[in-house]
Amino acid sequence: MTLITEKQLDALQEFINIGIGRAAGMLNEMLDTPIQLCVPMLQMFEGAALKQKLAQRLDPHHFSAVRLGFSGSFSGSAELLFPTESASALVALLTGEDRDSPDLDGVKIGTLTEVGNIVINGILGSISNLLSEHMSYALPSYHEDTMEHLLLSNHLFKVDTIFLLAQARFEIKQLEIVGEIILIFEMTSFSELLACIDRELALISQSSEKGAV
Structure with missing residues (x-):
C-alpha cells in the first residue's frame, strides 16, 4: 500500500475542506436555511479494509450513492x-416534501444526484485548481444497493486502488x-497525486523562506 505522510494527508484534507x-x-443558495458541510477526518484504505469500515457506519441493505468518474492528471x-x-x-429538506410523502421517492434521484454533483465537483475542482492539474469529469450517476455491491460495481475496485474516506456532515x-x-484512485494515479502535493508543499515552503528573509 502506498504510504502517505502526515503532511501530505493534512494538505489533502485541506484541499477537500476548501472544496x-x-x-x-452553492447548497446554501438552494435553501432558505444555511447549510454547513464539514469533513472531520480523512482516512486511507485498501478495498477490504474500506468494506469493513463502511459496514460499521452504514445500513448494509439500504443506502444511496452518487458516483462520478474523473480522468486527466489523476484518474x-x-x-x-x-x-x-x-x-x-x-x-425532504431540499424539496419541501414530507419525509413520509409517497412523492418523495419521485424526486429523490434527481435531488441527490444534483447534491452529489455539487459536492464531488467542489472537491475535485479544489484538488485540480490548487495543484494546477487538469481533470475531466463524467456525468454523475445514481445508484441504490448494498455497500458491497456498489463498491464491486465500480470497475476500479478490481485493480490496485487506494480509497480515501471522508465523512461529510451536513x-x-x-x-x-x-x-x-x-475518492477512489488507481495506484499509479494516487502516487502522482502525492508527487503533485509534494511539489506544492515545496513551493509553499520556498515562498515562506523568501518572505522571511
Missing part, C-alpha cells in the same frame, strides 16, 4: 453515499445528516 466549503456555498471515481434516513431527510439547524465521501 466542501465551495459546495456548501478514478468519487462517490457520495448516504444511509437511507440521511438521504430521505436531505431530500449541519442544518438541529438536523444532522451524515454522508460518506469516497
Whole structure:
C-alpha cells in the first residue's frame, strides 16, 4: 500500500475542506436555511479494509450513492453515499416534501444526484485548481444497493486502488445528516497525486523562506 505522510494527508484534507466549503456555498443558495458541510477526518484504505469500515457506519441493505468518474492528471471515481434516513431527510429538506410523502421517492434521484454533483465537483475542482492539474469529469450517476455491491460495481475496485474516506456532515439547524465521501484512485494515479502535493508543499515552503528573509 502506498504510504502517505502526515503532511501530505493534512494538505489533502485541506484541499477537500476548501472544496466542501465551495459546495456548501452553492447548497446554501438552494435553501432558505444555511447549510454547513464539514469533513472531520480523512482516512486511507485498501478495498477490504474500506468494506469493513463502511459496514460499521452504514445500513448494509439500504443506502444511496452518487458516483462520478474523473480522468486527466489523476484518474478514478468519487462517490457520495448516504444511509437511507440521511438521504430521505436531505431530500425532504431540499424539496419541501414530507419525509413520509409517497412523492418523495419521485424526486429523490434527481435531488441527490444534483447534491452529489455539487459536492464531488467542489472537491475535485479544489484538488485540480490548487495543484494546477487538469481533470475531466463524467456525468454523475445514481445508484441504490448494498455497500458491497456498489463498491464491486465500480470497475476500479478490481485493480490496485487506494480509497480515501471522508465523512461529510451536513449541519442544518438541529438536523444532522451524515454522508460518506469516497475518492477512489488507481495506484499509479494516487502516487502522482502525492508527487503533485509534494511539489506544492515545496513551493509553499520556498515562498515562506523568501518572505522571511
